[in-house]
Amino acid sequence: MIGAVHRDPIAMRYSAFSVFLNALRGNKGWTPAWRSPVPKNHYDVIIIGGGGHGLATAYYLAKEFGVTNVAVLEKSYIGSGNVGRNTTIIRSNYLLQGNNPFYELSMKLWEGLEQDFNFNAMVSQRGVLNLYHSDAQRDAYTRRGNAMRLHGVDADLLDRNAVRQMLPFLDFDNARFPIQGALMQKRGGTVRHDAVAWGYARGADSRGVDIIQNCEVTGIRRENGRVVGVETSQGFIGCSKLALAAAGNSTTVADMVDMKLPIESHVLQAFVSEGLKPFIDNVVTFGAGHFYVSQSDKGGLVFGGDIDGYNSYAQRGNLATVEHVAEAGVAMIPALSRVRVLRSWGGVMDMSMDGSPIIDRTHIDNLYLNAGWCYGGFKATPASGFCYAHLIAKNEPHETGRAFRLDRFARPDDR
Amino acid sequence: MADFALLHRPALAGAKSSSFGAPSTGARITLTALPEGHVLHVLAARGSGDLQGLIPRIGDGTPHAVRPYGPGQWFVIGDAALSAAEIFGKTPLLDGKASISDQGHGRVRIGISGPAVEAVLAKGTAVDLALSNFPVGHSAMTLIGHISALISRTGAENFELLVLRGFAGNLWDELIQMSLEFGVDARTGK
Amino acid sequence: MASLIACPHCGPRPKEEFTVRGDAGITRPAPDAGEDAWYAYVYLRDNPRGRHKEHWHHTSGCRRWLVVERDTMTHTIYTVTDASAEGETA
Numbered sequence: 171m172i173g174a175v176h177r178d179p180i181a182m183r184y185s186a187f188s189v190f191l192n193a194l195r196g197n198k199g200w201t202p203a204w205r206s207p208v209p210k211n212h213y214d215v216i217i218i219g220g221g222g223h224g225l226a227t228a229y230y231l232a233k234e235f236g237v238t239n240v241a242v243l244e245k246s247y248i249g250s251g252n253v254g255r256n257t258t259i260i261r262s263n264y265l266l267q268g269n270n271p272f273y274e275l276s277m278k279l280w281e282g283l284e285q286d287f288n289f290n291a292m293v294s295q296r297g298v299l300n301l302y303h304s305d306a307q308r309d310a311y312t313r314r315g316n317a318m319r320l321h322g323v324d325a326d327l328l329d330r331n332a333v334r335q336m337l338p339f340l341d342f343d344n345a346r347f348p349i350q351g352a353l354m355q356k357r358g359g360t361v362r363h364d365a366v367a368w369g370y371a372r373g374a375d376s377r378g379v380d381i382i383q384n385c386e387v388t389g390i391r392r393e394n395g396r397v398v399g400v401e402t403s404q405g406f407i408g409c410s411k412l413a414l415a416a417a418g419n420s421t422t423v424a425d426m427v428d429m430k431l432p433i434e435s436h437v438l439q440a441f442v443s444e445g446l447k448p449f450i451d452n453v454v455t456f457g458a459g460h461f462y463v464s465q466s467d468k469g470g471l472v473f474g475g476d477i478d479g480y481n482s483y484a485q486r487g488n489l490a491t492v493e494h495v496a497e498a499g500v501a502m503i504p505a506l507s508r509v510r511v512l513r514s515w516g517g518v519m520d521m522s523m524d525g526s527p528i529i530d531r532t533h534i535d536n537l538y539l540n541a542g543w544c545y546g547g548f549k550a551t552p553a554s555g556f557c558y559a560h561l562i563a564k565n566e567p568h569e570t571g572r573a574f575r576l577d578r579f580a581r582p583d584d585r
Numbered sequence: 586m587a588d589f590a591l592l593h594r595p596a597l598a599g600a601k602s603s604s605f606g607a608p609s610t611g612a613r614i615t616l617t618a619l620p621e622g623h624v625l626h627v628l629a630a631r632g633s634g635d636l637q638g639l640i641p642r643i644g645d646g647t648p649h650a651v652r653p654y655g656p657g658q659w660f661v662i663g664d665a666a667l668s669a670a671e672i673f674g675k676t677p678l679l680d681g682k683a684s685i686s687d688q689g690h691g692r693v694r695i696g697i698s699g700p701a702v703e704a705v706l707a708k709g710t711a712v713d714l715a716l717s718n719f720p721v722g723h724s725a726m727t728l729i730g731h732i733s734a735l736i737s738r739t740g741a742e743n744f745e746l747l748v749l750r751g752f753a754g755n756l757w758d759e760l761i762q763m764s765l766e767f768g769v770d771a772r773t774g775k
Numbered sequence: 776m777a778s779l780i781a782c783p784h785c786g787p788r789p790k791e792e793f794t795v796r797g798d799a800g801i802t803r804p805a806p807d808a809g810e811d812a813w814y815a816y817v818y819l820r821d822n823p824r825g826r827h828k829e830h831w832h833h834t835s836g837c838r839r840w841l842v843v844e845r846d847t848m849t850h851t852i853y854t855v856t857d858a859s860a861e862g863e864t865a
Contacts, residue, residue, distance in 0.1 A: 655837025
């Protein structure tokens, strides 16, 4: 439902009826999904980074915690960063205590998201299969599946024949990596990534959040040890609380307050093929190399592999990794050797030192950090936004995000 | 006492040995599995200075027996198999400035020759193999496709490749593929 | 990443011949340097957007450790030197 701050006709409610009505009127009744406001002088909360996590944070701040005097500052346009550059996979098939409930919270939010923010994000729970190729890998996946079930998450261990029935085109008898089965999470799947950004942006905007695009933060102003606002390409903007959500470029922003992070920026590539007839019904990941693939509704195979391996802030990768990904893909699905790749692109990842993210307070009282999402940020978008909004609003971590402390590397013990 | 005798089987004993590709282009390639004699890896001690003149002392005196491939690193190769005692016997010749490790079990030599040999190898490596840049006697460790190998020029149209034993069969097959357009005679010596 | 790295020993070679290790700007602390120093060494990174010095190993070439100074945004390579010439162990 649209909240109390229904002050702008832009915040029209989308429905089958509105599509029908607009069709009759020549589709001239559609208005922009969010405003382009001039920044105010001061906000209660400024979020740096208009990616999926920043927008989700703003949305939940307004909707769940009643904090609506919020600005999201985006240096480029909404959807230009990793929220529009990933392979759209969602899943909560995690092993460890600190991770599993968090990603499962995310999955539950995904499941209700479209109704919640009144936007078609094409959430498709088509199932995620992780292939296993050896007895040892089967045992590891059994353990992971059991851990998932103990956390109340769905998990099914499939044998070779069950996988063959679903995905007959896989190379089951590959000499080096024969497929023995898969761990499947049926509730996993894909989501239209741009729609996530647009839906959260629209939902936040309709509740009073200012989304300010083409507004790059160039400095953070501090007085008496507290943040008082940010210098931007559109001038100084004051704030009571500042929240960083600039994964990929977290170091660049943290440098402005002399905060050194346990993070390196790396590039991860993704690929989409020419459109094909329906071929791959699920998300499938190779267990003997880095490769994961699904098929979009337009028919393109969307796939990716490992990070390129060196520090990079450039949203483009190199050909050796393209070759490596293609080789892994062909090892899993030989028919891919005849598929043509339409496009490839890169996104910049915050690689944290333990592969887990950070959602925490910092050494500055009113400065908060959301960073270190490695190559798993997209699936976490709703829970990240929810837990971060909780942290910012209440100055206390949300229960499910409690493990993602900034100081866990220095002090491994739980507080 | 060993429970069973170690049987030395040449790495390329079972490799393809025939003629492949274009029947005759006048630029045929010849692939040869060279004798698995000795391969000595020589590493200079820290701060031992220029040893270029010292290393040939442990070679068998044939041309191109010594193959440098980086600072303080050489392979010394030859057709004759050497016993452990013979290899140990060479160490004093280096005046304590370098050490020797026997790589005879670990690395295999492949000969490749023919008028189009540079064009064939260029498919696998980025090293400029033109005679003017890569004269006879020159060596370079590089990637050929995905396989590391030491390329040495032994003549205007002759090269030798030194490759890890486990990759020798794979490289052999790839070299045949790379040579098909010119025609190739692959000889394992069987 | 640039396609070629000019190895000081082997000349320009494709980057596929090399393996990246990481930041060459950090120095291993003394064993008794204390937890803060070790924490900083193991976990914290400058992660610059721009000029950056890294250790690269010429794995499929001369097998020497090199220090490559390059730009993490443009991929331009400025200098490549043998790591032993740096006079530091990291």
